């Protein structure tokens with residue numbers, strides 16, 4: 126073998142390794158687990174049941190299960206009893222380019238009969254009890270130095286005030302609801318141990334600052350003697366951790382992997398927290414025949430007039446009202462290449478979370494099916 130061939134062989138060997146590494150990196154699903162509170166921030170405390178300790182114990186158990194599953198990388202905001210700012214918790218997930226962010230807490234109420242799990246997605250709520258939970262969890266920012274400047278004057282007693290900080294809060298809402306639904310469904314499978322409170326929406330600061338599908342799990346009420354004792358027990362924590370970890374693994378299977386970039390994987394979300402709601406069907410009058418692609422810009426609980434100035438100058442924006450949520454789409458084309466160009470355009474305008482969706486004869490289908 127001459128030196129030229131040898132060099133070429135070595136070169137292609139390294140190229141193979143590099144592309145293999147790039148491939149496996151792209152196929153690793155990154156989960157940031159956030160154990161609420163820590164150190165001098167105890168969270169809720171009732172009869173020796175301490176939220177910060179329970180949250181950490183559950184997080185470590187969830188993490189252990191995930192670490193034992195293939196192609197999952199677990200990032201922890203804390204693995205010990207330390208205090209971490211809310212914004213830093215979110216930033217740990219942001220810096221890691223995490224695929225999902227899961228914050229784990231316990232609920233509490235003066236009424237010690239209150240019970241049940243609740244899994245929250247980010248968003249504005251008019252429901253007093255949802256706002257109460259957010260207010261309680263957000264109030265820990267007052268333990269941080271200089272919180273007024275850091276949180277842009279946000280008043281933790283008024284969770285609604287957060288909504289004024291940024292418009293269009295509900296990026297990643299579809300995926301967040303899908304993950305939250307899986308977690309709550311798994312809690313339901315624990316039988317009578319924990320009452321399933323369901324998926325809810327409220328403005329949590331820690332979710333607000335994380336730029337990925339994200340949920341906050343209130344794993345039950347430490348204030349309730351029966352539920353609190355389950356939360357404080359090894360067995361109870363194992364059950365809860367298993368339920369959360371399996372939901373995450375199921376979410377990964379459905380929304381990530383199989384070699385298809387996650388961004389292209391926009392399957393319809395199954396029943397959300399409000400199945401009673403009648404979805405307004407899309408304007409079916411002139412449903413295009415065949416396959417069409419659209420760019421989903423955002424999902425929002427707010428109705429926004431379809432003017433370019435409301436969509437960073439983008440024209441041809443359409444809207445669909447589904448499960449209490451307004452979805453806004455950019456363009457419509459039967460050409461996949463063109464659709465990808467539109468997607469890039471949307472991203473360059475600042476819609477970083479936008480993704481492609483596809484319809485066949487008016488029915489939503491996966492991008493994989495659409496491009497077959």
Ligand SMILES: [Zn+2]
Pocket residue numbers: 161162168169176230231262
């Ligand atoms: Zn908490």
